[in-house]
Amino acid sequence: MREGSLEAPTRHKIDWQNPDFYDRAKIDAEMHRIFDICHGCRRCFNLCDSFPRLFDLVDSSATGEVDAVDTGDYGKVVEACTLCDMCFMTKCPYVPPHPWAVDFPHLMLRYRAADFREGKLAWPQRQLVETDRNGRLAGAVAPLANWASRTGNALTRPVMEKLADIDRRAELPKFHGRSFTQRAKSAAPVRDAATLSRDAVERERRLTAEHQVVVQRLIGEREHAQRMYDELNAEVGFGLSLIGPHGSLPDGLQRALLAISARPGLSRALYGACSRVFVGARAIGRTIRRRPRQPR
Ligand code: SF4
Ligand code: SF4
Numbered sequence: 001m002r003e004g005s006l007e008a009p010t011r012h013k014i015d016w017q018n019p020d021f022y023d024r025a026k027i028d029a030e031m032h033r034i035f036d037i038c039h040g041c042r043r044c045f046n047l048c049d050s051f052p053r054l055f056d057l058v059d060s061s062a063t064g065e066v067d068a069v070d071t072g073d074y075g076k077v078v079e080a081c082t083l084c085d086m087c088f089m090t091k092c093p094y095v096p097p098h099p100w101a102v103d104f105p106h107l108m109l110r111y112r113a114a115d116f117r118e119g120k121l122a123w124p125q126r127q128l129v130e131t132d133r134n135g136r137l138a139g140a141v142a143p144l145a146n147w148a149s150r151t152g153n154a155l156t157r158p159v160m161e162k163l164a165d166i167d168r169r170a171e172l173p174k175f176h177g178r179s180f181t182q183r184a185k186s187a188a189p190v191r192d193a194a195t196l197s198r199d200a201v202e203r204e205r206r207l208t209a210e211h212q213v214v215v216q217r218l219i220g221e222r223e224h225a226q227r228m229y230d231e232l233n234a235e236v237g238f239g240l241s242l243i244g245p246h247g248s249l250p251d252g253l254q255r256a257l258l259a260i261s262a263r264p265g266l267s268r269a270l271y272g273a274c275s276r277v278f279v280g281a282r283a284i285g286r287t288i289r290r291r292p293r294q295p296r
Contacts, residue, residue: 009088009095014106022114028071031111034102035077036066037094044087049080050108051087074111081108124164135175142175149175221262228267231275 015021038044039058044051054077061068087104088095094102115121116129128134138145148156149172157168166172191199260267 007097009092010097011088012096012101012103012106014109016113021110022117024114024118027111027114028074030107031071031074032066034104034107035069035074037100037102038104039066041094043093044091044104047086047091048082048084050077050104053077053080075115078108078111081105083108122165128164128166135179138175139177139179142177145175224264225258225262228271231271 020026035054035058038051038054042051042055045055057069057073057076058064058066081104083105085105088106092102092104094100096103116126121129147153149160151157151169151171157166160166161168260270
């Protein structure tokens with residue numbers, strides 16, 4: 001069997017529409033299977049309070065094994081899980097595609113879903129999970145709701161703790177008068193299909209124009225370089241092509257000369273000087289060759 005954590009975990013969909021998902025006997029069997037793997041591994045002992053609770057239950061049982069843990073105590077492990085997903089995403093080597101398929105957070109979720117369906121949640125807890133409705137109601141009086149739920153409010157938080165079992169030290173989410181969706185709708189730029197297609201045509205036209213400018217510049221540079229070869233070869237007068245596609249200079253030097261030739265100001269001065277030196281040297285050579293030799 002291959003060790004896990006060597007590739008990205010595979011997250012299987014939560015099978016919440018399957019009746020087996022809520023079957024208490026099957027849930028307990030799966031809890032037992034995964035708890036047993038965790039008991040043998042214990043890698044997550046310091047991630048949250050769920051794992052220490054589980055290991056304490058096992059260690060204090062009669063046999064020191066998961067078999068001896070009362071299934072009625074499984075809930076203690078579940079209620080400490082905040083569903084942060086850290087054990088699945090970062091720690092566990094046995095997540096899918098490993099055949100053991102450990103998904104601790106989804107198991108905690110499944111247990112809670114079964115609790116909910118069996119009506120085990122108290123009335124205040126059932127109200128707290130109605131997040132859409134609560135958001136709409138509290139959002140309408142957002143400043144008041146935020147004041148009431150603020151940590152340290154000595155007036156409201158003890159009452160909430162008593163009635164809804166919300167620890168007075170717990171930081172609660174803030175409410176806003178306008179939801180994110182409402183703000184996004186009013187802030188989003190309105191661009192219909194006609195505007196989008198007009199923008200696309202305009203962008204295409206601009207790109208084509210820029211492309212044409214670049215092409216014209218390259219053609220101009222090429223023509224200029226060609227003129228410079230012709231002028232130089234005419235002045236040298238030997239019909240020797242010093243530079244050009246089939247010239248006699250090394251390729252690197254030819255490329256350097258081509259680059260210079262693309263700069264008219266610089267190349268005129270350089271080629272003018274070179275051709276004058278060349279013509280001068282040729283004239284001196286001819287003079288020397290014409291001088292009659294003195295008899296010895
Ligand atoms: S998902 Fe639950 S069990 Fe896993 S580390 Fe987070 S709190 Fe702990
Ligand atoms: S969730 Fe995975 S890594 Fe964590 S204790 Fe259980 S088996 Fe070990």
